[in-house]
Amino acid sequence: MRLKFWGTRGSIPVPGIDTILFGGNTTCLEVTLDSGKKVIIDAGTGIKSLGDKLVEEKKEVDIHLLMTHIHWDHILGFPFFAPIYNRSSRILIDGYQTCMKGLRNTFDTKMGDGFFPVKFDDLRAEIRYLEKLRHGTLEIDGLMVDSINLNHPQGGYGFRFRENGKTLVFITDNELREDGRRGKLMKDYVSFCNEADILIHDAQYTPEEIDERRDWGHSDYRSTVELAYRASVKELILFHHDPSRKDQEITTIKSNCEELARKKDSALIVKAAQERGELSL
Numbered sequence: 001m002r003l004k005f006w007g008t009r010g011s012i013p014v015p016g017i018d019t020i021l022f023g024g025n026t027t028c029l030e031v032t033l034d035s036g037k038k039v040i041i042d043a044g045t046g047i048k049s050l051g052d053k054l055v056e057e058k059k060e061v062d063i064h065l066l067m068t069h070i071h072w073d074h075i076l077g078f079p080f081f082a083p084i085y086n087r088s089s090r091i092l093i094d095g096y097q098t099c100m101k102g103l104r105n106t107f108d109t110k111m112g113d114g115f116f117p118v119k120f121d122d123l124r125a126e127i128r129y130l131e132k133l134r135h136g137t138l139e140i141d142g143l144m145v146d147s148i149n150l151n152h153p154q155g156g157y158g159f160r161f162r163e164n165g166k167t168l169v170f171i172t173d174n175e176l177r178e179d180g181r182r183g184k185l186m187k188d189y190v191s192f193c194n195e196a197d198i199l200i201h202d203a204q205y206t207p208e209e210i211d212e213r214r215d216w217g218h219s220d221y222r223s224t225v226e227l228a229y230r231a232s233v234k235e236l237i238l239f240h241h242d243p244s245r246k247d248q249e250i251t252t253i254k255s256n257c258e259e260l261a262r263k264k265d266s267a268l269i270v271k272a273a274q275e276r277g278e279l280s281l
């Protein structure tokens with residue numbers, strides 16, 4: 001399986017001179033399976049450039065789009081995803097239960113009511129909601145996808161991908177908590193992420209910021225390192241960078257995480273997600 005980041009930012013796109021290294025587009029990832037099949041995660045603004053690339057390649061677009069949830073920063077790019085305007089495209093959608101409502105609402109609320117010049121029902125591509133993940137594992141060309149509920153306002157899903165003995169976990173917009181009356185706890189995520197080769201996890205805040213932002217549904221980087229450590233993950237990728245964070249500050253956060261891992265005598269590799277960055281596993 002190969003992976004490419006098309007959007008790494010949280011909350012709002014922030015292009016500009018302060019975000020050149022890690023990127024300003026919001027959440028979108030491209031996962032290419034060993035079979036060549038493509039799975040896209042989320043339709044943040046990063047999906048625009050990915051769509052342009054798919055159209056340029058002039059191959060028929062036959063993809064799965066998995067949606068974590070429908071906050072703006074995860075759906076905003078969908079009307080600009082060029083393959084939806086081609087009759088030959090086939091887009092199978094799965095993910096959090098509100099995902100179709102969110103994607104449709106970037107165009108209209110079934111009435112063509114003026115949010116966007118095009119109506120959702122006039123899109124040319126075949127767009128179908130699978131609704132498999134809410135009932136269990138989704139299989140795509142030998143890839144097994146499982147989901148876990150997020151601690152995030154209005155909810156959402158994190159995903160675990162397993163293919164040919166390799167495991168990739170993607171969890172964004174998630175507040176890691178050691179205790180609480182509702183929702184999943186740190187220990188639940190530790191077992192979901194157990195021995196993953198790569199874990200990509202929300203690390204929007206610093207430990208100094210988190211107390212002011214409890215219940216906003218995001219994690220501080222210290223909790224994220226703790227999760228990776230307790231789950232014996234090989235490589236951690238910090239994700240959903242705060243929109244106010246400049247490149248240099250993200251570099252410092254990454255170094256701080258490496259230091260935290262060193263103090264635990266852990267061989268954990270830490271990276272910060274970079275727009276257009278690629279990985280294989």
Ligand SMILES: [Zn+2]
Nearest residue numbers: 010011073173
């Ligand atoms: Zn988000």
Ligand SMILES: [Zn+2]
Nearest residue numbers: 069071152173
């Ligand atoms: Zn969110």
